[in-house]
Amino acid sequence: MAITQTKTIEQSLTIEPHHVDRRRYPEGVAFMDGQYLPMSEAKISVLDWGFLHSDATYDTVHVWEGRFFRLNLHLDRFWGGMQRLRMKLPYDREEVTKILHNCVALSGHQSAYVEMICTRGSSPTFSRDPRQAENRFIAFAVPYGSVANKEQLDRGLNVAISETVRIPPKSIDPSIKNYHWLDLVKGLFDAYDQGGESALILDTNGNIAEGPGFNVFIVKGGSLQTPAFGVLPGITRHSVFDLAKEIGLPAEAVDVSRAELSEADEIFITSTAGGIMPVTKINGLPVADGLVGPVTRRLMDLYWKKHSDPIWSTAIDYRSQQ
Amino acid sequence: MAITQTKTIEQSLTIEPHHVDRRRYPEGVAFMDGQYLPMSEAKISVLDWGFLHSDATYDTVHVWEGRFFRLNLHLDRFWGGMQRLRMKLPYDREEVTKILHNCVALSGHQSAYVEMICTRGSSPTFSRDPRQAENRFIAFAVPYGSVANKEQLDRGLNVAISETVRIPPKSIDPSIKNYHWLDLVKGLFDAYDQGGESALILDTNGNIAEGPGFNVFIVKGGSLQTPAFGVLPGITRHSVFDLAKEIGLPAEAVDVSRAELSEADEIFITSTAGGIMPVTKINGLPVADGLVGPVTRRLMDLYWKKHSDPIWSTAIDYRSQQ
Numbered sequence: 059m060a061i062t063q064t065k066t067i068e069q070s071l072t073i074e075p076h077h078v079d080r081r082r083y084p085e086g087v088a089f090m091d092g093q094y095l096p097m098s099e100a101k102i103s104v105l106d107w108g109f110l111h112s113d114a115t116y117d118t119v120h121v122w123e124g125r126f127f128r129l130n131l132h133l134d135r136f137w138g139g140m141q142r143l144r145m146k147l148p149y150d151r152e153e154v155t156k157i158l159h160n161c162v163a164l165s166g167h168q169s170a171y172v173e174m175i176c177t178r179g180s181s182p183t184f185s186r187d188p189r190q191a192e193n194r195f196i197a198f199a200v201p202y203g204s205v206a207n208k209e210q211l212d213r214g215l216n217v218a219i220s221e222t223v224r225i226p227p228k229s230i231d232p233s234i235k236n237y238h239w240l241d242l243v244k245g246l247f248d249a250y251d252q253g254g255e256s257a258l259i260l261d262t263n264g265n266i267a268e269g270p271g272f273n274v275f276i277v278k279g280g281s282l283q284t285p286a287f288g289v290l291p292g293i294t295r296h297s298v299f300d301l302a303k304e305i306g307l308p309a310e311a312v313d314v315s316r317a318e319l320s321e322a323d324e325i326f327i328t329s330t331a332g333g334i335m336p337v338t339k340i341n342g343l344p345v346a347d348g349l350v351g352p353v354t355r356r357l358m359d360l361y362w363k364k365h366s367d368p369i370w371s372t373a374i375d376y377r378s379q380q
Numbered sequence: 381m382a383i384t385q386t387k388t389i390e391q392s393l394t395i396e397p398h399h400v401d402r403r404r405y406p407e408g409v410a411f412m413d414g415q416y417l418p419m420s421e422a423k424i425s426v427l428d429w430g431f432l433h434s435d436a437t438y439d440t441v442h443v444w445e446g447r448f449f450r451l452n453l454h455l456d457r458f459w460g461g462m463q464r465l466r467m468k469l470p471y472d473r474e475e476v477t478k479i480l481h482n483c484v485a486l487s488g489h490q491s492a493y494v495e496m497i498c499t500r501g502s503s504p505t506f507s508r509d510p511r512q513a514e515n516r517f518i519a520f521a522v523p524y525g526s527v528a529n530k531e532q533l534d535r536g537l538n539v540a541i542s543e544t545v546r547i548p549p550k551s552i553d554p555s556i557k558n559y560h561w562l563d564l565v566k567g568l569f570d571a572y573d574q575g576g577e578s579a580l581i582l583d584t585n586g587n588i589a590e591g592p593g594f595n596v597f598i599v600k601g602g603s604l605q606t607p608a609f610g611v612l613p614g615i616t617r618h619s620v621f622d623l624a625k626e627i628g629l630p631a632e633a634v635d636v637s638r639a640e641l642s643e644a645d646e647i648f649i650t651s652t653a654g655g656i657m658p659v660t661k662i663n664g665l666p667v668a669d670g671l672v673g674p675v676t677r678r679l680m681d682l683y684w685k686k687h688s689d690p691i692w693s694t695a696i697d698y699r700s701q702q
Contacts, residue, residue: 073409073486077421080413084506087395088426091402099399101423102431104410104497104518109424111561112434143562144569164395175426178565184406186527188565189572196426205508223550228584229563230547238560239433240465241551243500243510247466250511262550 086200087165089157094164100198107191108177112237115139118330119293120202121162121170125371127364129155131293132174132330139234140176145193147176154197161199163376169202171331204332205272210255214338214350215327217269218254219316220245224267227288235290242270253342256327258319261288266314271331276314277324277353286311294328294361301360307353324351326358334358408522409487411479416486422520429513430499434559437461440652441615442524443484443492447693449686451477453615454496454652461556462498467515469498476519483521484696491524493653526654527594532577536660536672537649539591540576541638542567546589549610557612564592575664578649580641583610588636593653598636599646599675608633616650616683623682629675646673648680656680 079098088100108114117136119129133151140147149157154174162170174197181190206215222245225238241259249257258274261267266274266285273295275284282302284295302309319325325337325345334357336350364370401420410422430436439458441451455473462469471479476496484492496519503512528537544567547560563581571579580596583589588596588607595617597606604624606617624631641647647659647667656679658672686692 071416071482071486073416073418075418075421077412077415077417077423081425081502082504083425083427090399093399094393094395095399096395096397097425097427099397100426101399102426103403103405103419104422104424104495104520105405105419105522109431110559111565112559113561113565143565160393164393173426180403182404184525186525188568198426200427203506203508223548225547225551225560226545228545229551230566234562236562237432237434238547238562239435240556240558240560243433243435243465244552246510 084200085165086167086170086198087161088196088198089161090196094160097198097200100196102177102196103180105180106177106194107180107188108175108194111178113143113178113188114175114237115143115145115234116173116175116237117235118171118173119158120330121167121172121199121374122202122365122371124168124374124376125365126172126374127371128293128297129158129372131296135233135235135291135293136174136176139236142231142234145176145178147193147195149195154195157197158199159374161197162374165199166376167199167201170199171202172199173197204335205256205327205329206332206335211332211335212350214336214345216253216255216339216342217258217327217337218249218252218341219266219319220248220257220259222248222259223262224259224288226262232288232290239270246270261285263287263313264316266316266319269327272327272329272335274314274325274327274337276319276322277351278318278322280307280353282307282309283314283318284309284311285314287313292328294330294333297361297364298328298334298357301357301364305356305360322346324354326354334361406522407487408489408492408520409483410518410520411483412516412518416482419520419522422518424499424518425502427502428499428516429502429510430497430516433500435465435500435510436497437465437467437556437558438495438497439557440493440495441480442652443489443494443521443696444524444687444693446490446696446698447687448494448696449693450615450619451480451694453618457555457557457613457615458496458498461558464553464556467498467500469515469517471517476517479519480521481696483519485698487521488698489521489523492521493524494521495519526657527578527649527651528654528657533654533657534672536658536667538575538577538661538664539580539649539659540571540574540663541588541641542570542579542581544570544581545584546581546610548584554610554612561592568592583607585609585635586638588638588641591649594649594651594657596636596647596649596659598641598644599673600640600644602629602675604629604631605636605640606631606633607636609635614650616652616655619683619686620650620656620679623679623686627678627682644668646676648676656683
């Protein structure tokens, strides 16, 4: 590629009117500027502060067998983030709900990963003042994805702990779902170096915080614990508290030390991308007997059962695309 | 706008083949995928990890009166950041230099703000593994911009201190120039709320760190001090050390407390976007006599003189666009 590019540079110095993009994009539908578009057209200017300053918030809801799962909780968090970032959209909650629904309906995906994004945008006068920016909304529906693949869901993930410290709340409010991931990406590379499949990084006190895109729970003596400090208040994490209550399992958000993690009876991670996913190795060493535990299995089963429960999910009307 | 958009949603539910973008873009030229493009075409997919995870590094060099200023220092920092993020480009340093030059030459700008960006990109298999991503390079040249406008450069900026803490090095290595700015944006809004024109935020120990896109210096008893911990090693900051040495001014990187800032004889900020810029008010109170100080003026003059010095700058060949 280097050679071709160099050739291009030497051969022609003309400004081409339109960008020709040869990348592959997943099957899906996006919404931007009042237009429904194929994913290959869902692009933002490199001058949008959502990119240049990662000045954006977002949320991701999933669709399973034609139904949104807990959409309202995702919309609550998304609106909360926009308010704390002092961003405003030209759409109300009902309109955004309609847009998300239409992206899924137009995509035809029965199981989808649906993202709603608000970026600072940019200033029409090119000023550097974020108060003068026109905030922008983007949404898209792509095929459902999971942190853990089928095999990993069956045997449990091998997760490594990185010394990297999650960006603290004094710097960025973790309840604003954000794209500041360089700490998590560093943690992921650290984990790969140790032979792990994914990573957990630490909070400012050296306790376990979270991983790239997921919260973590430990099961000890029949009760659940998950880190309380400096983590994203995940919707799947929230669901685990709801499910635990339903089946009478004590669950609390507390500090979780590295030692407590290693001595757990069971460990699982939670994410909209995969739901409840078992972890059976930490730093290559088995968690308890190294098998997916009964509490984890029970919560996984219950979590997926809820996807057809009208209290927890809402149907997509795929005919609305005709 | 909300109304129009709602109409769009209700009227048509068709997928349009191409995005129609009505935004305004600055005059400039970008380079992506071997193509030179107008700024309006310089867009990245919302699925690029450079956006979704702010997994990117960049650098910005400026062109003044047809000459790059200290381009090599910017290239050094850019390559250092890519290496620490384990990113690779299909271009070597010589090719990137050529691309940056061509963006400026094609834009015709005599004074430009020139950005080079490396993003993680995305995985052609849509995997979540950053090791499988195809990193991508983007460059662009737009008109030169400054943190401080003409009036502010003459009378000095009014800067407010925010309690927000800059993302610490344990989370993200500040020597990797990055787009993680939500802490700086929060600081900026805090400053606006206090009537300030820009902001300074703190380090994890409560000392002064930096502001949105700039480092800060204080002048006390004829010597210069700038925060040492957790700040971007700015090229203009670097230049101030070089200039201070040239004129025999002592300069050191140390902890700078809020008290030391308030009691300074002079204060200035440094950025590629504006160079050396005077600060004459902190939280609305005058710095010393509230006038731009002699040391600041002397350094500003010297800084701009260096822009025609071949040791500090290199000429653009604008004919290369023909």
